[in-house]
Amino acid sequence: MAAHPASRLFTVKIAVIGGSGLYNLEGLEFVAEVNPDTPWGKASDAITIAKTASGLHIAFLARHGRGHYLTPSEVPARANIAALKSLGVEAIIAYSAVGSLREELKPRDFVLPSQIIDRTKGIRPSTFFEDGLVAHAMFADPFSAVLEQVIWEQRGVIEGGDFHRAKTLICMEGPQFSTRAESHMYRSFGADLINMSVLPEAKLAREAEIAYQMICMSTDYDCWKEHEVAVTVEAVVANLKANSNNAQRLLAAILPGLERVVESGEVHEGLKGSMRFACMTAPEKRSVEAVNKLEFLLPGYYTV
Ligand SMILES: CSC[C@H]1O[C@H](OP(=O)(O)O)[C@H](O)[C@@H]1O
Ligand SMILES: Nc1ncnc2[nH]cnc12
Numbered sequence: 001m002a003a004h005p006a007s008r009l010f011t012v013k014i015a016v017i018g019g020s021g022l023y024n025l026e027g028l029e030f031v032a033e034v035n036p037d038t039p040w041g042k043a044s045d046a047i048t049i050a051k052t053a054s055g056l057h058i059a060f061l062a063r064h065g066r067g068h069y070l071t072p073s074e075v076p077a078r079a080n081i082a083a084l085k086s087l088g089v090e091a092i093i094a095y096s097a098v099g100s101l102r103e104e105l106k107p108r109d110f111v112l113p114s115q116i117i118d119r120t121k122g123i124r125p126s127t128f129f130e131d132g133l134v135a136h137a138m139f140a141d142p143f144s145a146v147l148e149q150v151i152w153e154q155r156g157v158i159e160g161g162d163f164h165r166a167k168t169l170i171c172m173e174g175p176q177f178s179t180r181a182e183s184h185m186y187r188s189f190g191a192d193l194i195n196m197s198v199l200p201e202a203k204l205a206r207e208a209e210i211a212y213q214m215i216c217m218s219t220d221y222d223c224w225k226e227h228e229v230a231v232t233v234e235a236v237v238a239n240l241k242a243n244s245n246n247a248q249r250l251l252a253a254i255l256p257g258l259e260r261v262v263e264s265g266e267v268h269e270g271l272k273g274s275m276r277f278a279c280m281t282a283p284e285k286r287s288v289e290a291v292n293k294l295e296f297l298l299p300g301y302y303t304v
Helices: 005-009 077-086 145-152 180-189 198-207 233-263 288-297
Strands: 014-018 029-034 047-051 057-062 091-100 110-119 163-172 193-195 211-220
Touching: 014 233, 057 077, 077 198, 077 288, 091 145, 091 198, 091 233, 110 145, 110 180, 110 198, 110 233, 145 163, 145 211, 145 233, 163 180, 163 198, 163 211, 193 211, 198 211, 211 233
Parallel strands: 014 057, 014 091, 091 211, 110 163, 163 193
Antiparallel strands: 029 047, 047 057, 091 193, 110 211
């Protein structure tokens, strides 16, 4: 079983996962870099630990690695979540560049999704529970309402774009963008936004009992608009550059609120202990290897 080497050095309760165009945290004091081994391998990149002016430690992980060398399908999401958990992380703020499927969600707007539709293709490992240990996490509300409210209260800091909440995000496999027919179909499903990253990240955070909220930064209108050019990486990158200043400003604004809900324990509501009771496997039928692996994530939950 892999140990928790980093957690002995630091306890970091808040983590930020940076997506496309967001590979570092700015304006915070660098403390250390850690790269823990987990039973699911190594994270996308080394995790930076930084300190705020008030002394709060924050972990930062670049989802695709710094330099963007992992496709959405290759992101080692289980190792990412397990590595953050091993540092003591209880709340994750995950940034993502997304396409907009609605006229009113303009490029450069920020959006807090409340729901997810899964259009990944089953090629991404999406659970910690397998090989002789079965558990079913609740996922009806995939994001943390507590984190969402903390972020929403700071919506005024965004410049040059609007802020929206309670939207549905569809997650596609990629790496190619959608066809026009698919884009129309996703709109007909009721989806408002599209990316390639929220799954399995959000599911794994739930299994790890970590509160999770994604902040979507709209970069394009995908390809559903007739007579308009379809999304290109060039267009996405141009808007990402504009979004990244807002992303850093928003993070600075939400840190005190994040600290408050983490320190008060509010962020754990409905999460802490939930996976203990989600397990279906009879104690005598649990695979020892699977139980040992899960000790890294949820110590003491499944040992007999
Ligand atoms: C660069 S366009 C497609 C790419 O951007 C998003 O990445 P992330 O969510 O990590 O910001 C999207 O999910 C795709 O992976
Ligand atoms: N149109 C789009 N489709 C999927 N992921 C995206 N990320 C940014 N724009 C996107």
